[in-house]
Amino acid sequence: MAQQGFLLIADITGYTMFLTRSELDHAQGILDALFKSIFAEIKPPIILSNLQGDAALTYLPDANLPQRQFPLDAIERIYCSFANTLGAMRLNTTCTCNACRNMNQLDLKFFLHHGTYATQEMAGRTELQGAEVIRLHRLMKNSVTAATGIKAYTLVTEQAADAIGLPDFFAGAIRHVENLGEFGETVCYVYDLAPIFALWRATRRVVVQHDEPLAFESMECDLPVPPAIAWAYVTDIEKKIRWQHGIDRMTMTGLARGRIGLGATQHCAHGKDSTVHDIVDWRPFDYVTWHIHLPMGAIVRQMAELTPLENGGTHLSLRCAKPEGPNPVATAVVRTITRLAMAKKLVSDQRASKVALERLVDEETAAFT
Structure with a gap:
C-alpha cells in the first residue's frame, strides 16, 4: 500500500x-x-x-x-x-x-x-x-x-x-x-x-539535578509514546498550551531561521501578567532547560527531562530549581514570596497539567491506532 x-x-x-x-x-x-x-x-x-x-x-x-x-x-x-x-x-x-x-x-x-x-x-x-x-x-x-x-x-x-x-x-x-x-x-x-x-x-550544560532543592514538587509522569514524540508535547507551544494549566496564551520569539532551539524565548501569558522562558540548554529528545525570569533579576531553572522506558514509552520529569540570582538579598525575598504566596497555586496548576497532559497524549495516541 x-x-x-x-x-x-x-x-x-x-x-x-x-x-x-x-x-x-x-x-x-x-x-x-x-x-x-x-x-x-x-x-x-x-x-x-x-x-x-x-x-x-x-x-x-x-x-x-x-x-x-x-x-x-x-x-x-x-x-x-x-x-x-x-x-x-x-x-x-x-x-x-x-x-x-x-x-x-x-x-x-x-x-x-x-x-x-x-x-x-x-x-x-x-x-x-x-x-x-x-x-x-x-x-x-x-x-x-x-x-x-x-x-x-x-x-x-x-x-x-x-x-x-x-x-x-x-x-x-x-x-x-x-x-x-x-x-x-x-x-x-x-x-x-x-x-x-x-x-x-561547546554549549554549556544547564540542568536541574534530581537531588537539588526544588521550588515546589516536580511533575513526574509516564507517557505511552517514545521520547521523540513526547519531546513535541513539551517544546511545541501549539501542543503545550493544550495541557499547561495556569497559562492563557503562548508565543515564541528568537527562533533560529524558523526553528525552536537554544536562545529561543517562550512567552507565557496568564491574565494581565506574563512570564518569559529563555531556552538555555537544548538537547532534542533528552532534555530542555529554561530560565524563567522573575522580579528583582531572579530566575528559575526549569528542566523537562525525558527518559525512555522499556515498554517503548517515556518518563517525563519536569523540575523547577529554587529561584536564584546575582543579588543574595533579592533572591531571598523572591524565594520567600514563591514559597509563601505562589507555591500552593503552582503545585495545583502542575498537578492539573499532569492530568491534562496524560489525557491529551492518550487521546492522540488512540486516534492513530
Whole structure:
C-alpha cells in the first residue's frame, strides 16, 4: 500500500577507501562503533528499513511526524552521536596502524526526501519501493562536495523542504541542483553539519539535578509514546498550551531561521501578567532547560527531562530549581514570596497539567491506532 512520508539515508563518507586501505580487523572495530552510534539514534517514529553497506535507509510516515522541525533535529542528533564517537576514538587511540590513521577520512552525510513509497516485508525486513526511493538513492552520487567544499552535510530535496514547511531555515541553506537523468533536475538545499557538532560540544550544560532543592514538587509522569514524540508535547507551544494549566496564551520569539532551539524565548501569558522562558540548554529528545525570569533579576531553572522506558514509552520529569540570582538579598525575598504566596497555586496548576497532559497524549495516541 502506497504511503506518503519522509525518506532518509545516512551514508558514511570515505567508507570504501577506508576499508581498502586499512587492516580489516581494526577497520571492522572502528566501523562497528560508528554504526552503533548511528543505530542508537534511529528510534521511533523513524523506522529503519535496511543497512546498505555504508548507508542506513530509514523512513518516517507523515502520520507519525511529531513536529515540523523533527526531521532536522533527528538528523543533527544522529550526526552528533557519530561525530562524538569518531572524535573519542581519534583522541583515545595511540595505535599507528593504517585503520587508526585513516579514520580521519571518515564522516557522515544525509539525504532527506519526501514523497510516495510502498513497503514490502522481505526476509524479515521492511523494504521500500517506488520511484521516489530510487530518486533518493540517485542523489547519493552528487556534486555537493565538489561545488561547496562541504564534507559532512544534509541534502534536503525541495519536496522534503516543502513538507517540513520552514522557509526561513531553507532560505539560509545552499541551493543545489542535481540532474538525475530520467528524473530530470532535482532542486535541493544543503547545509553543513560540522558547525552543528561544534555548537553541541561547546554549549554549556544547564540542568536541574534530581537531588537539588526544588521550588515546589516536580511533575513526574509516564507517557505511552517514545521520547521523540513526547519531546513535541513539551517544546511545541501549539501542543503545550493544550495541557499547561495556569497559562492563557503562548508565543515564541528568537527562533533560529524558523526553528525552536537554544536562545529561543517562550512567552507565557496568564491574565494581565506574563512570564518569559529563555531556552538555555537544548538537547532534542533528552532534555530542555529554561530560565524563567522573575522580579528583582531572579530566575528559575526549569528542566523537562525525558527518559525512555522499556515498554517503548517515556518518563517525563519536569523540575523547577529554587529561584536564584546575582543579588543574595533579592533572591531571598523572591524565594520567600514563591514559597509563601505562589507555591500552593503552582503545585495545583502542575498537578492539573499532569492530568491534562496524560489525557491529551492518550487521546492522540488512540486516534492513530
